[in-house]
Amino acid sequence: MRLVILAAFCATVLTSCATLDRDARLQPGVSSEAEVAAIYGQPRRVWPEADGGRTLEYSSQPMGRHAYMVRIAADGRLMGIHDGLSPANRARIVPGMTPEQVSRILGIERSRVRYRNSGEDVWDWTIEPDQSGYGMRFNVHFKDGFVVRAGQSMVFPSRLFPGLED
Structure with a gap:
């Protein structure tokens, strides 16, 4: 019963929220950086671009599944919005990539873990689940400051929260 109530609540919340990349209030070439900030607040990070523009990062990590990158032109107009955690960006x-290059593409990571035996630092991001229905993470392994590999892993339900299964 609790699960049904929780599911109904989540569905209500999710349907009332517009995703930044599909928000009809924002129009590329027309909307301004000030309008983006008025609707979505301050970004988590701002990345300077070579052409004088900026990319505003709106990451929903650690629990969300998106990292919206809002590209602003040098004149302050919205150029476009994309999800840094889309399959194409992953x-x-x-x-060979550096941590900064990875962060500029994927946004702020959910967590970082250092494995002393292998000498690797592993960053991960919560991503959209695949058809299995289990939670998913995208993992990037760094060694000596460079990416050595990347991949996905499943997140299985925890037995720490009994009662949510019913």
Whole structure:
């Protein structure tokens, strides 16, 4: 019964929220950076761009599944919005990249873990689940300051929260 109530609540909350990349109030070439900030607040990070523009990062990590990157032109107009954690952007992570390059693409990570035996630092992001229905994480392994590999892992339900199964 509690699960049904929780599911109904979540459905209500999710349907009342517009995703930043599909918000009809924001129009590329027309909307301003001030309008983006008025609707969505301050970004978690701001990345300077070579052309004088900026990319505003709206990451929902650690529990969310998106990292919206809002590209602003040098004149302050909205150029576009994309999800840094989309499958296409995750596919851009390749061996040899630096942590900053990865962060600019994927946004702020959910967590970082250091494995002393292998000498690797592993960053992960919560991502959209696949057809299995289990939670998913995207993992990037760094060694000596460079990506050595990336991949996905499933997050299985925890037995720490009994009662949520009914």
